[in-house]
Amino acid sequence: MSALSIVAGAPGKYISWGVIQISVANLAIIGAMVLLFILALVVPFPTHDEQPEQEGRTQ
Amino acid sequence: MTARTDELTSLETDDPGNWTTRLRGRIEGLVPAGQALPARQPVYVASWIYIFGVLTLTSLVVVIASGCVLALGGVQWWHVSSLGHYVNSVHLWSVELFFGFMVVHLWGKFWMAAWRGKRALTWISGMMLFGISIGTSFTGFLSQSNFSSQWIGAEGKDGINSIGAGAFFNVLNPGQMLLWHVVLLPLGVGLLTLLHIILVRRRGVVPPLDAELEG
Numbered sequence: 001m002s003a004l005s006i007v008a009g010a011p012g013k014y015i016s017w018g019v020i021q022i023s024v025a026n027l028a029i030i031g032a033m034v035l036l037f038i039l040a041l042v043v044p045f046p047t048h049d050e051q052p053e054q055e056g057r058t059q
Numbered sequence: 060m061t062a063r064t065d066e067l068t069s070l071e072t073d074d075p076g077n078w079t080t081r082l083r084g085r086i087e088g089l090v091p092a093g094q095a096l097p098a099r100q101p102v103y104v105a106s107w108i109y110i111f112g113v114l115t116l117t118s119l120v121v122v123i124a125s126g127c128v129l130a131l132g133g134v135q136w137w138h139v140s141s142l143g144h145y146v147n148s149v150h151l152w153s154v155e156l157f158f159g160f161m162v163v164h165l166w167g168k169f170w171m172a173a174w175r176g177k178r179a180l181t182w183i184s185g186m187m188l189f190g191i192s193i194g195t196s197f198t199g200f201l202s203q204s205n206f207s208s209q210w211i212g213a214e215g216k217d218g219i220n221s222i223g224a225g226a227f228f229n230v231l232n233p234g235q236m237l238l239w240h241v242v243l244l245p246l247g248v249g250l251l252t253l254l255h256i257i258l259v260r261r262r263g264v265v266p267p268l269d270a271e272l273e274g
């Protein structure tokens with residue numbers, strides 16, 4: 001049995017908070033998605049400088 | 060030859076009862092001229108939050124392509140072949156990315172109230188896509204042909220029976236679940252995706268809330 005299959009077969013760790021029970025793996029993924037969402041809002045998007053003759057064609 | 064062509068063109072335009080002409084008109088009118096694949100976008104689209112819809116679409120292409128390769132080898136292929144196992148993993152992880160990108164896309168569109176400006180159907184089709192995608196992934200878990208799929212089927216049957224659908228949608232029937240997973244549900248996802256994209260191109264990308272208030 002490889003080390004990877006041992007890890008995959010191990011029982012997950014869970015966090016219990018009142019009626020809420022969630023695995024650490026799922027919580028970490030949700031946290032990463034929230035972080036990705038925030039980064040998508042605040043990180044500047046690379047843009048090209050507009051050419052003067054092309055400005056009239058913007059929608 | 061030219062006169063004949065002109066004559067046919069004239070006949071087509073003059074005949075409102077021609078089904079082909081009417082269908083062509085409907086297809087051409089789906090999206091404003093030049094908006095099917097626009098090369099330029101409004102300045103507010105220059106934000107990473109607008110990328111996640113395209114990333115979702117890109118993931119869907121990988122999901123469908125890897126699923127087609129899996130279909131070549133058959134449902135048992137990934138148990139007996141390292142290549143099959145690899146393609147199965149590509150299929151699984153492209154689905155994971157598909158859902159991750161789709162949820163961030165959903166969050167972004169929710170907080171910018173993307174149903175504004177007659178875009179309600181765009182929002183509704185997106186929510187339907189989210190729902191039918193979840194159903195497609197669930198039937199995929201039921202099609203693994205291993206103990207995991209058996210356990211999921213046994214756990215899921217009570218829930219399906221409780222809503223009265225068990226007689227028609229039997230999660231303990233791997234053949235039925237596989238066919239739903241590879242034919243019916245992907246067809247639904249594909250058609251809804253096409254509708255969603257047409258609606259986005261028809262109405263354009265929703266502007267930010269403050270941009271509309273200033274206008």
